[in-house]
Amino acid sequence: MSPSVPLQEMIRAIRSARTQCEERGVIQRECAAIRAQFRQSDNGGRSHNLAKLLYVHMLGYPAHFGQMECVRMIASPRYSEKRVGYLGAMMLLDEKQDASLLITNSIKNDLSHSNQYVQSLALCTLACMGSAEMCRDLAPEIDRLLRASNSYIKKKAALCAVHIVRKVQDLGELFTPAARSLLSEKNHGVLHGAVVLITELCEKNPETLERFRKTVPDLVQIMKGLAISGYSPEHDVAGISDPFLQVRILRLLRILGRNNEQASDAMNDLLAQVATNTDSTKTVGNAVLYETVLTVLDIKSESGLRVLAVNILGRFLLNNDRNIRYIAMTSLQKIVGSDHNAVQRHRGTIVDCLKDQDASVKRRALDLSLALVSATNIRSMMKELLLFLSSCPPELRAQAASGIFNAAERYAPSQRWHIDTILHVLTTAGGDVRDETVPNLIQLITNASELHCYTVHKLYRALLADISQQSLVQVACWCIGEYGDLLVRGECQEIEPVQVTEDDVLDALETVLQSHMSSPATRGFALTATMKLSTRITDNVDRIRSIVSIYGSCIDVELQQRAVEYNALFKKYDHMRAAVLERMPVIEKNSPRVIPMESPQGRPSRTSSQPKSSTESHWCPNHLLTSFSLPVCGVSQVCDLLDLLGGSEETLQPSPAVGGSAPGLPIHTASTAGGDLLDLLGGLEPAPIAPAPTVPVYEKEGVTLTLSCEKQSDSGLTVTLTASNSTDSDISSFTLQAAVPKSVQLHMKAPSGDFLPARGTANVTQMVVLNNPNKVVSVEAVPIRTASKSFFPLQVNLKMRIRISYTSQGSAFQDTVQIDSFPGFSAAIH
Amino acid sequence: MTGNGVTYRNHGENYNSPLSVCLPVSVCLYRSAYSSVCHAVSVHSVFVEYKDFKLIYRQYAALYIVVGVTDSENELSVYELVHNFVEVLDKYFSRVSELDIMFNLDRVHIILDEMIQNGHIVETNRSRILAPLNALDKMADS
Numbered sequence: 020m021s022p023s024v025p026l027q028e029m030i031r032a033i034r035s036a037r038t039q040c041e042e043r044g045v046i047q048r049e050c051a052a053i054r055a056q057f058r059q060s061d062n063g064g065r066s067h068n069l070a071k072l073l074y075v076h077m078l079g080y081p082a083h084f085g086q087m088e089c090v091r092m093i094a095s096p097r098y099s100e101k102r103v104g105y106l107g108a109m110m111l112l113d114e115k116q117d118a119s120l121l122i123t124n125s126i127k128n129d130l131s132h133s134n135q136y137v138q139s140l141a142l143c144t145l146a147c148m149g150s151a152e153m154c155r156d157l158a159p160e161i162d163r164l165l166r167a168s169n170s171y172i173k174k175k176a177a178l179c180a181v182h183i184v185r186k187v188q189d190l191g192e193l194f195t196p197a198a199r200s201l202l203s204e205k206n207h208g209v210l211h212g213a214v215v216l217i218t219e220l221c222e223k224n225p226e227t228l229e230r231f232r233k234t235v236p237d238l239v240q241i242m243k244g245l246a247i248s249g250y251s252p253e254h255d256v257a258g259i260s261d262p263f264l265q266v267r268i269l270r271l272l273r274i275l276g277r278n279n280e281q282a283s284d285a286m287n288d289l290l291a292q293v294a295t296n297t298d299s300t301k302t303v304g305n306a307v308l309y310e311t312v313l314t315v316l317d318i319k320s321e322s323g324l325r326v327l328a329v330n331i332l333g334r335f336l337l338n339n340d341r342n343i344r345y346i347a348m349t350s351l352q353k354i355v356g357s358d359h360n361a362v363q364r365h366r367g368t369i370v371d372c373l374k375d376q377d378a379s380v381k382r383r384a385l386d387l388s389l390a391l392v393s394a395t396n397i398r399s400m401m402k403e404l405l406l407f408l409s410s411c412p413p414e415l416r417a418q419a420a421s422g423i424f425n426a427a428e429r430y431a432p433s434q435r436w437h438i439d440t441i442l443h444v445l446t447t448a449g450g451d452v453r454d455e456t457v458p459n460l461i462q463l464i465t466n467a468s469e470l471h472c473y474t475v476h477k478l479y480r481a482l483l484a485d486i487s488q489q490s491l492v493q494v495a496c497w498c499i500g501e502y503g504d505l506l507v508r509g510e511c512q513e514i515e516p517v518q519v520t521e522d523d524v525l526d527a528l529e530t531v532l533q534s535h536m537s538s539p540a541t542r543g544f545a546l547t548a549t550m551k552l553s554t555r556i557t558d559n560v561d562r563i564r565s566i567v568s569i570y571g572s573c574i575d576v577e578l579q580q581r582a583v584e585y586n587a588l589f590k591k592y593d594h595m596r597a598a599v600l601e602r603m604p605v606i607e608k609n610s611p612r613v614i615p616m617e618s619p620q621g622r623p624s625r626t627s628s629q630p631k632s633s634t635e636s637h638w639c640p641n642h643l644l645t646s647f648s649l650p651v652c653g654v655s656q657v658c659d660l661l662d663l664l665g666g667s668e669e670t671l672q673p674s675p676a677v678g679g680s681a682p683g684l685p686i687h688t689a690s691t692a693g694g695d696l697l698d699l700l701g702g703l704e705p706a707p708i709a710p711a712p713t714v715p716v717y718e719k720e721g722v723t724l725t726l727s728c729e730k731q732s733d734s735g736l737t738v739t740l741t742a743s744n745s746t747d748s749d750i751s752s753f754t755l756q757a758a759v760p761k762s763v764q765l766h767m768k769a770p771s772g773d774f775l776p777a778r779g780t781a782n783v784t785q786m787v788v789l790n791n792p793n794k795v796v797s798v799e800a801v802p803i804r805t806a807s808k809s810f811f812p813l814q815v816n817l818k819m820r821i822r823i824s825y826t827s828q829g830s831a832f833q834d835t836v837q838i839d840s841f842p843g844f845s846a847a848i849h
Numbered sequence: 850m851t852g853n854g855v856t857y858r859n860h861g862e863n864y865n866s867p868l869s870v871c872l873p874v875s876v877c878l879y880r881s882a883y884s885s886v887c888h889a890v891s892v893h894s895v896f897v898e899y900k901d902f903k904l905i906y907r908q909y910a911a912l913y914i915v916v917g918v919t920d921s922e923n924e925l926s927v928y929e930l931v932h933n934f935v936e937v938l939d940k941y942f943s944r945v946s947e948l949d950i951m952f953n954l955d956r957v958h959i960i961l962d963e964m965i966q967n968g969h970i971v972e973t974n975r976s977r978i979l980a981p982l983n984a985l986d987k988m989a990d991s
Contacts, residue, residue, distance in 0.1 A: 207973075266923050342924070379897060
């Protein structure tokens with residue numbers, strides 16, 4: 020057995036090994052020696068052996084046989100051995116190993132050692148790999164060390180406490196008071212540890228977060244001391260004192276100020292000062308600024324401060340240093356949702372970053388550019404994005420392609436542009452697009468009926484140029500099959516005419532069929548296209564027959580089946596061939612967002628599979644409507660009425676079968692007595708907008724309230740309520756109060772009076788101006804503060820509840836009525 | 850790759866197996882090779898996105914120091930921390946080179962433990978970091 024060499028020798032030996040094999044040989048020899056040494060009980064070179072083992076471990080070779088040795092060395096009284104033992108424990112052991120339990124006792128003893136360096140070793144190891152049981156055992160020790168020791172130990176104990184809190188959340192309670200008191204320390208290391216500990220406590224437990232909000236003034240004070248006043252030579256980095264502590268404090272302030280007005284206010288000044296005073300020529304300064312910007316954007320800061328933050332980000336974007344541009348884009352990504360316009364201003368710079376050479380910067384720029392696409396800038400952005408796609412690194416291709424598709428779908432200015440864009444993407448990156456692109460594109464093409472000729476010409480040319488991009492080839496085959504007659508006819512205004520003969524077309528399709536680059540699916544497309552052409556073209560039907568019959572014996576089962584069936588079409592069912600192969604109808608876009616229109620024969624008790632089940636509600640028909648009798652109409656009648664009231668809204672939903680609540684759907688439209696409903700609405704009917712019809716909405720005890728609407732603007736509506744009194748006694752103190760759903764704004768003008776004389780001699784008029792800026796149509800967007808939620812989306816966004824109060828014959832009356840339909844409004848919006 | 854002193858820690862876990870070191874180090878080497886060809890100072894950014902971590906690397910001649918952090922860290926701060934670390938090493942070894950690190954790995958670990966514990970910064974002041982190590986050296990000499 021070769022004698023063990025000192026560590027340095029071994030390292031030299033390993034480094035001088037010229038091949039991997041040599042190196043492995045050296046290491047195996049050494050490991051054998053080390054193992055032998057470990058078996059011998061006590062010799063002076065133990066620490067060296069373990070150090071060698073750790074080096075070997077770092078290189079990646081197995082070193083688990085050293086674990087017990089670590090445990091033994093930790094228990095040794097000599098510091099050098101303890102040191103290497105603990106290092107070994109941190110590197111070789113973790114909580115999954117059994118040996119880690121054995122060191123618990125050693126750590127415990129060492130935590131109360133007289134030598135602070137030994138204590139620090141124990142703390143370090145516990146912080147790195149302490150398991151939950153160990154943490155629980157030793158937590159009181161750590162707490163003791165947090166309070167009463169020197170600063171060297173305190174800072175390490177604080178970080179150990181962080182680890183404990185992470186492992187065992189309940190122990191957070193134990194450390195909270197100590198953490199609070201540590202904030203008043205002067206030593207930066209301890210402060211740092213305290214801030215990290217508080218951050219961890221706040222993140223884990225929201226109640227602790229509440230308690231620590233009170234420390235915001237202290238933190239602000241500390242930051243001011245660091246950032247603004249004074250030069251502390253101890254922690255200075257390039258002119259900024261202790262930037263690491265500053266960054267950590269800013270992060271804690273961020274957590275404390277989130278969603279809390281009060282704390283955010285306390286920080287505003289400080290953040291503004293730091294943002295303006297920090298020197299941004301060096302990276303350190305930029306690091307602090309970056310953290311400040313993140314904090315400002317995350318708390319409830321005032322708008323001036325937010326503008327400052329976005330401006331700082333803008334400055335970062337123009338910085339020469341690539342790193343700074345990268346982080347600027349990362350942070351802009353976070354706020355592009357909320358401060359979209361602010362980010363739009365920097366669109367030019369961001370788009371330029373697409374051309375940067377660095378992959379990380381490109382990735383960020385791509386994400387941000389896709390987020391910034393809007394209807395106004397779609398054309399220019401798309402040019403840039405397509406340029407990027409042709410030169411982008413392969414790992415970003417798929418993401419770029421799908422992003423482009425999404426953007427094109429949302430903001431396409433014209434169908435032809437949309438088709439062009441998709442074709443461009445398919446030619447450049449066809450291999451990286453998702454599978455559903457092909458059917459989507461096909462559906463798009465069928466919808467653009469006037470562009471069929473143009474599309475098929477373009478696709479034919481693309482096919483001739485390159486048949487390796489599968490998606491493109493599939494779409495091209497499909498289109499040629501469908502619109503082959505347009506292709507052969509050759510006339511198309513938008514493209515230079517090129518004479519394409521039927522033979523050329525069939526040649527192209529045959530090339531696809533025979534090419535080794537085509538996938539089976541593509542071949543299937545090509546075969547079907549060839550077959551479809553048999554009805555579209557006239558001369559070469561025999562050629563098609565021969566092609567099809569060849570594939571009747573193809574190895575690929577799918578192709579073979581298709582070919583055999585098409586053959587049968589030629590032979591036995593030739594009379595059906597034209598019908599089978601005629602043009603495909605326009606494919607409906609089957610997106611989940613569009614709720615299919617129900618037939619007017621609604622079925623009230625149908626269990627419907629509504630996408631918006633949250634809007635299912637039930638009528639409480641009697642609750643609010645005692646004031647007037649309502650006809651309970653059948654749903655079909657109701658739907659007819661809805662038609663009458665001004666065209667069908669596209670979402671007509673029949674009532675759900677919810678616990679058999681209501682047999683039908685009474686409408687809250689105005690009606691004074693039963694049965695008049697249809698007559699009433701018949702009066703409102705057809706298209707010419709009746710000039711502000713008046714509809715009685717309330718009638719009780721002789722007090723009548725009528726309503727008329729006038730549309731002022733696209734989202735505004737003026738409602739006039741007229742009250743009259745048909746009893747024999749006067750009514751005084753007549754007031755109306757109105758409430759509307761949250762998304763609508765209400766403004767009540769002064770009423771004409773509050774006195775209603777008897778027998779309807781005079782009226783009181785009240786004007787109410789409603790503004791519905793959102794024009795929300797979906798039901799769930801409107802929290803309606805009534806007991807009965809309307810299920811009909813007809814004018815569901817606009818409801819009004821009126822409370823009537825008056826005094827008559829000495830007694831006070833109060834009543835409430837709900838208005839759900841505004842007849843003038845509904846007619847007016849169409 | 851074994852020649853370069855690449856040690857990095859991430860919340861107490863040491864990424865020491867060659868497999869996990871491979872990708873980020875190869876990225877760093879590729880980038881530095883490219884930049885040396887282009888004679889540009891910073892052609893690439895020092896941030897690499899690797900799985901769900903971010904890697905921040907810094908090159909000092911033949912030595913790369915790579916730090917892996919989670920998404921919530923301030924990248925520029927970590928960049929500065931790496932420089933701080935190298936400055937501390939510089940002070941201790943007087944003009945450190947990667948050979949110094951290789952042959953004194955245990956000392957480097959001690960320094961690292963003084964600076965970073967379980968992924969958090971303990972101390973950044975150079976003299977304070979080196980105090981225990983100097984005391985240890987004195988003990989060993991005497």
